[in-house]
């Protein structure tokens with residue numbers, strides 16, 4: 001929901017636009033490209049840096065207005081710190097920082113001189129990562145702001161100042177040694193950024209606008225980028241026997257949907273797919289076990305898992321990943337009403353197991369139980385990974401910077417941890433254990449949907465585990481802390497973070513693409 005930012009690549013010696021950002025390392029050596037703008041002003045720039053006590057430290061900057069002999073309006077010198085220490089996510093983060101510096105100057109077009117003389121990384125990889133971070137930082141959800149915020153003469157001048165005016169910047173030129181190579185390297189990154197922003201849009205959208213049906217419609221539109229999309233309506237779900245999912249939906253006037261996205265990118269159409277499952281509770285009131293009203297508005301983001309799965313499939317399709325992948329999302333609204341499910345209700349899940357619903361606010365696991373089972377039965381996937389804003393307890397355990405990772409398979413868990421390191425989307429492994437599973441035994445049914453007072457994220461994972469077939473590698477990511485209202489960082493200033501798209505895209509790229517090409 002942001003005015004698109006056009007990112008192009010140009011040579012280092014191409015004429016820069018009026019606003020220029022350039023990098024300076026801790027050695028305080030100006031990049032050759034800046035020197036080349038006019039060698040005579042070099043000494044003056046360094047003099048200015050010294051006067052401002054600018055040392056080239058990571059994420060520090062100074063602005064020089066109308067620098068002498070340089071034909072630009074302003075030059076922002078940005079510290080890189082020790083460049084050799086930066087990995088992909090470090091460069092992306094720096095790209096986000098630069099974008100923030102540029103937009104703070106309310107400029108329409110800008111140049112970034114991506115001449116960083118880095119030891120390890122290839123210049124085009126650095127340029128592509130910088131552009132990737134800039135694109136992610138540029139995102140802001142301003143769809144419902146009708147006043148022209150930040151502009152002079154805006155009707156509501158006061159609140160205007162506080163809104164990010166990212167939309168002013170429309171063009172960013174990244175100057176680098178080999179623009180052709182950078183453009184190529186950026187292509188896949190742009191696809192991932194688009195997937196992240198697609199997910200953010202879904203999470204930020206209020207629940208009155210985005211119900212299960214509307215969410216499914218947005219997914220259906222992704223046929224335009226080459227996904228095969230199937231929407232199961234409430235009647236079909238009933239026929240199939242997805243009763244635990246439907247029990248959650250029955251209190252709402254808005255009917256449930258399950259959306260299935262398939263991406264066929266592998267050479268063989270029959271290669272077993274990778275399966276990703278998302279919790280898509282478009283709004284979670286708690287149902288009859290209703291939540292307190294303070295902060296309940298955040299529950300419009302209880303579809304963050306479904307958004308991430310959709311964003312991931314978006315990215316895989318747009319960058320034409322050579323894998324077969326399937327995304328399944330359960331879309332429901334959890335409402336209290338005369339038709340709502342009650343505490344104590346017993347429902348037969350698609351797997352055949354009966355579930356006693358002792359707390360209607362533990363609804364995400366009921367949705368996932370049926371979708372997980374359906375995915376395994378129909379697609380016989382290589383593994384299953386689910387993402388869900390499942391428990392408040394995961395935030396008690398890990399805070400809002402880490403997602404909880406539960407897995408029955410060490411290799412799968414390690415692959416996810418590696419992708420986490422590479423992308424900066426942090427995960428921490430949590431226990432799956434019989435002791436938690438036992439807490440779910442019910443007197444009246446095969447399983448109950450809540451455990452005891454302690455270890456809420458772990459009993460939730462143990463519940464899901466009951467719906468994973470023997471020998472199916474499975475990982476569950478509890479993203480209640482990270483999907484929305486997470487701490488802002490250089491590449492995300494949005495409430496809905498789109499968390500998980502980068503992690504899983506990287507996980508797929510690093511582990512399943514080379515072999516399948």
Ligand code: BES
Pocket residue numbers: 284286298302359361362363364389390391392393450451456480481
């Ligand atoms: N959607 C919530 C979890 C959540 C809470 C996500 C806060 C994001 C922010 C989930 O459906 C829920 O209500 N979980 C309960 C489970 C409990 C009733 C066993 C919880 O965590 O309190």
Ligand code: MN
Pocket residue numbers: 284286360361362363364
């Ligand atoms: Mn709930």
Ligand code: ZN
Pocket residue numbers: 281284302361363364389390
């Ligand atoms: Zn929920």
